[in-house]
Amino acid sequence: MKNPKPANPQSVSTSTKPTWCPGCFNFQILAGMKNFLANEIKSGKKKDDFAIVAGIGCHAKIFDYVNLNGLNTLHGRVLPTCLGIKVGNPNLNVFGFSGDGDAYAEGIEHLIHAARYNADFKYIVHDNQVFALTVGQPTPTTETGFKDKTTPRGVKLHPINPIKLMLASGATFIARVFADVKQIEWILSEAMKHKGFAFIEVLQPCIIFHPDSGYKNKVYSLEETGHDKTNFNKAWKKAEEFDYETISEKTRIPTGVFYQNPDSKNRVFEEQFPQLAELKKKNLSWKDIKR
């Protein structure tokens, strides 16, 4: 049933005061998530229809500020936790939050399999290109040459490209946005409409340990260029435009939905199992079943 009151982000806020640095782009992600949830609630969903999972790191504090049921799990274990929740109650709308360390270092093996499984939950990676909470060590998306106290001579490795990784792993919804409240709100509602695993990479400069290297002015919208998100090869070409290395004057960073597999709805993990499919059909969880 529709809620006649205006969307109210305060209804999904906790009373915990954020401890992020003033001006941190995580505030944008938090506000975008709260606006998105408030709109969902206004359109008839209940808070209890959602669950939130976060890993360990600055990103994970979002768990304390969004008033939803969920789990603040171990470092790198957001994805198996989301999957466990979906298997326990396939009717929940589950949103997982990770940092780039959490997702692409500690949790990388889960990420590849989450793409392959295609369970119906959403995964948001706050990519600030450092392990921020532990004061700025390089992660798998840090650019070559980046220096910190642990790598005083600079990173020698090339960063991975998460968009390409997800394309190669079979993810059915792959997007990237800049950490801006409107962008976050928009991409979460796009992901919500997707049936299957939705991967959202957020460019979230860390103002202390990896300040914005001009990304904000380099991004452009795939939607505005008429990109065909159902075309895998075109998505790959777009993913190649930005490789997470140091940017130059010429760099332009595509944002929006790179790829969405139209067949995703036919191969959702939990719907491959009759018992889970039935729970979904009857809007029940395991606890509702007498054994």
Ligand SMILES: Cc1ncc(C[n+]2csc(CCOP(=O)(O)OP(=O)(O)O)c2C)c(N)n1
């Ligand atoms: C298994 C494990 N390894 C290492 C740590 C230490 N640790 C805590 S937070 C953190 C950095 C998290 O970085 P990231 O996931 O990129 O999130 P950010 O802080 O940048 O948001 C690390 C390495 C830990 N808690 N658990």
